[in-house]
Amino acid sequence: MSISKNFDFKVEEDVGIITIDVPDAPMNTWTEDGIKEFGELVGELEKRDDLKGVILISGKSNNFHAGANLNMLQAMKNRKDVLDGLDLFHSAFNKMESFKFPVIAAINGHCLGGGLELALACTARIAKESPTTIIGLPECLVGVFPGGGGTQRLPRLIGYNAVDLILRGKTLPAAKALEAGIIDRVVGADADILEEAKKFLDEIVSKKVELKRPTQDLSQIDDIAEMARQGVLKVTRGREIPGPMLAIKAIKDGVKVSFKEGIEIEKNCFADVVLSDQAKGGINTFFLKIMSDKPRSMMSKGFEPKPLRKAAVLGFGTMGRGIIVEMLRRMQVPVIVKDIPEALEPGKAALRKILDGMAQRKRLKVPVDDLMNLLIVTSEYIDDFKDVDIVVEAVFEDPKVKAEVYKELCEIVPEDCILASNTSSIPITQLAKDVKNPERFVGTHFFSPVWRMELLEIIRGEKTSQETVDNALNFAAAIRKRPIVCRDNPGFVVNAMLFPYFTTSLDLIGKGVPIEKVDKAMTSFGMPVGPIRLIDEVGIDVPYKAMKSMGVTPPEVLKNVVEAGRYGVKKSGKGFFLVDGSVDPEVLPLIPAKEKKDMTEEEIQDLLFTEMLKIAKELLDHKIVDDPRAVDIGMVWGTGFPPDKGGPLKWADLTGVSERLFGKKFYQD
Ligand code: NAI
Numbered sequence: 002m003s004i005s006k007n008f009d010f011k012v013e014e015d016v017g018i019i020t021i022d023v024p025d026a027p028m029n030t031w032t033e034d035g036i037k038e039f040g041e042l043v044g045e046l047e048k049r050d051d052l053k054g055v056i057l058i059s060g061k062s063n064n065f066h067a068g069a070n071l072n073m074l075q076a077m078k079n080r081k082d083v084l085d086g087l088d089l090f091h092s093a094f095n096k097m098e099s100f101k102f103p104v105i106a107a108i109n110g111h112c113l114g115g116g117l118e119l120a121l122a123c124t125a126r127i128a129k130e131s132p133t134t135i136i137g138l139p140e141c142l143v144g145v146f147p148g149g150g151g152t153q154r155l156p157r158l159i160g161y162n163a164v165d166l167i168l169r170g171k172t173l174p175a176a177k178a179l180e181a182g183i184i185d186r187v188v189g190a191d192a193d194i195l196e197e198a199k200k201f202l203d204e205i206v207s208k209k210v211e212l213k214r215p216t217q218d219l220s221q222i223d224d225i226a227e228m229a230r231q232g233v234l235k236v237t238r239g240r241e242i243p244g245p246m247l248a249i250k251a252i253k254d255g256v257k258v259s260f261k262e263g264i265e266i267e268k269n270c271f272a273d274v275v276l277s278d279q280a281k282g283g284i285n286t287f288f289l290k291i292m293s294d295k296p297r298s299m300m301s302k303g304f305e306p307k308p309l310r311k312a313a314v315l316g317f318g319t320m321g322r323g324i325i326v327e328m329l330r331r332m333q334v335p336v337i338v339k340d341i342p343e344a345l346e347p348g349k350a351a352l353r354k355i356l357d358g359m360a361q362r363k364r365l366k367v368p369v370d371d372l373m374n375l376l377i378v379t380s381e382y383i384d385d386f387k388d389v390d391i392v393v394e395a396v397f398e399d400p401k402v403k404a405e406v407y408k409e410l411c412e413i414v415p416e417d418c419i420l421a422s423n424t425s426s427i428p429i430t431q432l433a434k435d436v437k438n439p440e441r442f443v444g445t446h447f448f449s450p451v452w453r454m455e456l457l458e459i460i461r462g463e464k465t466s467q468e469t470v471d472n473a474l475n476f477a478a479a480i481r482k483r484p485i486v487c488r489d490n491p492g493f494v495v496n497a498m499l500f501p502y503f504t505t506s507l508d509l510i511g512k513g514v515p516i517e518k519v520d521k522a523m524t525s526f527g528m529p530v531g532p533i534r535l536i537d538e539v540g541i542d543v544p545y546k547a548m549k550s551m552g553v554t555p556p557e558v559l560k561n562v563v564e565a566g567r568y569g570v571k572k573s574g575k576g577f578f579l580v581d582g583s584v585d586p587e588v589l590p591l592i593p594a595k596e597k598k599d600m601t602e603e604e605i606q607d608l609l610f611t612e613m614l615k616i617a618k619e620l621l622d623h624k625i626v627d628d629p630r631a632v633d634i635g636m637v638w639g640t641g642f643p644p645d646k647g648g649p650l651k652w653a654d655l656t657g658v659s660e661r662l663f664g665k666k667f668y669q670d
Contacts, residue, residue: 005038009060010046015053016199017046022060029059030070031115031149036086040093047096054202055100057123058107058195063133065106068114074145074275075284083272090115090149091264094122103205107198108184112136113172117183118149121158125212127186127201128175129194136183137172144283144645146248148271153255153263159183160217164229164252168245185212219256226253240527242645243277278655282647289634289648296478299486301467306475307419309390313337315406316395317348317378320423323451324393326355327480329372330365330452337377337385340396345378352376355452386413391476393445395423403427404435411437419472421445425496426547428489429462440466443473446493447482448639456639457482458493483638485631487620491551494620494632495639498649501612503544506532507556509605513594516577516584522605527643532609537569537576561591611662614653618663629667 007029009020019042023029046055059065077083097104106112106120108128117138120126128134138147138155146152147167155163159182165171166181178184188197204210226249233245247270255263274280293299300306312328314321317340328336340348356369365372377385386392392414396402403422410420420442422432433439444460457480459473470486477484487494506519510533520531536544545563548555555563562577567588569576579585617632619625626632633648646652650667653659659666 005042007032007035007038008042010042012052013199015051016202017049017052017055018195019055019057020060021057021066027061028064028067028111029061029116030067031090032070032073033086036089036093040089040096043093043096043100047100050101052102053206054102054124055104056107056195056198056202057104057119058198059109061110063110063131065108065110065112065134066116066119067111068116068118068140069149071143071284071287075281077275080272080276083275084268087148087268087271091268094119094150097122103202105198105202105205107194108134108136108175109194110134114138114140114147114151115149118147118151118154121154121183122150125185125201125205126183127188127194127198128178128184129188129192129197130175130190134175135172136175136178137170138167139170139172141168141245141248142170142283143287144242144244144277144280145274146244146251146271148267148275150264150267152248152251152267152270153260155183156219156222156252156256157217157260158214160219161221161225164225164249167248167252168229168233182213222253222256237527238524238529240525240643243274243279244283244645247271247274278652279645281655282643282651283645285633285647285651286637286644289630289637290483292630293483293485293634293638296474296482296484299484300471300474304468304471307390307417307472309334309476309479311335311337311385311389313339313386313389313392313414314395315339315392315410316397317344318395319449320395320447320451322348322352322355323449324395324423324447325352325376326359326452327482329375330356330359330367331480333367333372333375335375335377335385337379337383337389339379339382342380345380349373349376349378359452382409382413386410387415389414389418391419391421391472393421393423398425398427400427400431403432407432407435417441419443419469419476421473421476423447426491426550428491429460429465430489433462433464439464441469443469444489444493445473445476448495454639455481455483456495456635457484458495458635458639459484459486460493461486461488463489483634485626485635487626487631488624490620490623490625492547494626494635496547497620497625498613498616498632498636499640500544500547501616502532502609503536504548504553504556505609505612507536507544507559509598509600509608511556511558511593513592513596513598514600514605515597516588518600518602519605522602523609525602526606526610527646529641533577537578538571540569540572541576542568542572557593558591561593562588565591567591610649610653610658613649614658614662617650617667621667 007023011018021029103124106123106126110133112120138151140147175187179187186201230249251267251270255266311334314325317338325336359365360369396406416438420436422444429444433442436442443465446458448454448456457477461470474484492500509519510516516533520533523531542563545555545559567575570578577588629650633650636642636649637644654666654668
């Protein structure tokens with residue numbers, strides 16, 4: 002047998018055992034070498050007729066195979082390489098399918114993407130029940146689709162359900178995969194999967210067991226595919242993203258012809274997808290997610306965080322309530338909240354309402370009463386503050402109020418208590434002046450509604466110590482937020498990026514570009530809502546006040562609308578829009594331009610995107626952030642920037658905009 006780094010082969014009592022074990026990797030994934038080695042191995046086995054069967058098993062304790070290596074996919078640049086790579090894959094799978102003996106995939110742990118496609122090319126599949134045994138084809142979630150035969154083998158095996166599983170990228174535990182017909186047998190968590198696979202093989206060879214392989218009637222595939230397409234377009238708000246669209250095409254066209262022809266269709270669709278900017282963007286978002294999923298991995302190496310056994314929040318308003326919700330449900334520690342006496346009962350009632358809503362949607366592991374019992378409500382600095390580990394301040398956005406609060410607070414909390422401010426616009430360095438031991442003071446900027454928005458900006462003031470930043474990252478992990486760390490800057494990262502986006506949008510409508518057109522251009526770009534609607538929802542007075550306080554002259558249209566008392570349809574009943582979502586005709590006379598200005602969607606998108614990028618460049622040049630990924634994480638999880646674009650900076654790199662504007666890419670890869 003040929004020497005292989007990724008596969009081991011041995012024979013035990015006429016049964017060949019292939020063990021997949023990619024060296025120095027926590028998970029088995031397909032790399033170029035791995036595919037070639039597998040092809041050579043099955044090429045040698047193809048000639049053998051002395052075996053009863055073969056078992057494919059993983060050398061890792063809780064991972065069968067996690068599919069294609071995404072770095073490999075992201076690096077693919079030309080069509081021929083993609084097609085050649087796929088040919089290697091299919092030639093290996095085809096050889097395996099033509100063995101004179103059965104092949105059993107023995108699945109222990111993750112069996113995903115190209116890993117499941119490998120298992121699907123086996124005669125049968127047996128899986129061990131375990132929390133890590135999840136089975137599915139999640140490729141569409143990262144902007145591609147199953148290109149190793151998945152769009153052809155799965156529908157032929159289980160019927161129309163495959164369409165939903167592939168498009169949603171759903172993963173199933175072993176028992177559900179058995180129910181769906183993907184797996185043939187499930188064994189208990191304590192079972193020896195290899196021994197069970199040998200028994201299963203014996204039963205198949207001796208015909209004691211018959212595998213269920215019903216011929217699937219796929220004659221209605223056109224209707225099913227159209228329904229699936231409409232479903233996808235609903236989620237993408239009408240945008241035709243290559244991954245799911247071409248997955249649908251591959252399934253729809255592929256199941257109508259022979260398997261061999263179907264694979265050719267899949268191959269061509271896959272090449273189109275994998276070379277698309279959206280696939281590369283989607284993969285980047287996946288990497289950003291992995292990077293920010295574990296905030297503790299962003300702490301200094303070897304750092305031992307301060308235990309968070311008790312927390313406090315100052316201010317029981319909109320943000321205070323949201324922050325408390327996260328502390329209670331995620332950390333389950335006592336939380337003190339301080340506000341003026343009149344704010345306490347309304348605060349408690351609002352908090353309970355949020356928690357009740359979560360309980361109804363089964364989002365809480367602990368009864369609401371138990372969580373509410375952890376809350377200590379006060380309007381005084383009571384003794385409970387004496388052993389608090391972290392305080393998050395969310396009082397009025399007024400430097401004087403905040404300064405007073407810090408002075409009093411520092412009298413009572415321990416010297417090493419972490420102090421965090423949720424300010425949205427006051428520099429952390431300025432606020433730190435009123436804090437005793439300012440090295441333990443840090444900005445923690447949450448987004449509203451706090452329990453839904455995953456992003457947390459951690460702001461390092463001039464005096465903030467690295468230890469405090471690390472403790473803030475530990476806090477982010479404890480409340481399960483996705484953090485980015487930045488230095489002091491007006492608007493930090495996300496609001497700094499949104500600022501020119503808003504002002505330029507307002508300038509455009511001031512010059513006569515219809516409101517609907519500006520918004521539509523950006524929703525077509527992939528933003529969840531258009532900029533003018535976003536301003537209306539946030540409160541039209543918010544950017545107005547922010548500009549005034551920064552000494553920036555607000556666009557005339559903004560001034561006119563705010564001065565007319567129109568702060569947004571939710572905030573004051575009147576804004577740019579009516580309740581039904583259409584533009585309020587009353588706002589039109591407040592727009593200075595009397596004639597319509599014609600601009601294409603692309604021109605609007607280019608202009609607004611460029612304005613954001615200019616700020617991003619400054620954020621990096623001035624070292625507000627050290628890594629373009631921080632900006633992209635902020636924009637994807639703080640504003641809903643389209644995940645298939647991989648974040649604004651990745652998108653600028655992929656589409657050549659960064660090189661055109663600044664002569665180089667943001668990412669150095
Ligand atoms: P809010 O007005 O809803 O709540 C502020 C609360 O602070 C009120 O209940 C008030 O009674 C209380 N308060 C005032 N002075 C106090 C004091 N001396 N001691 C204790 N409590 C006091 O305001 P919101 O929206 O919750 O904002 C709070 C902070 O969060 C501000 O710094 C704001 O800039 C920031 N922020 C707000 C966001 C939002 O979307 N509303 C987003 C991110 C940050």
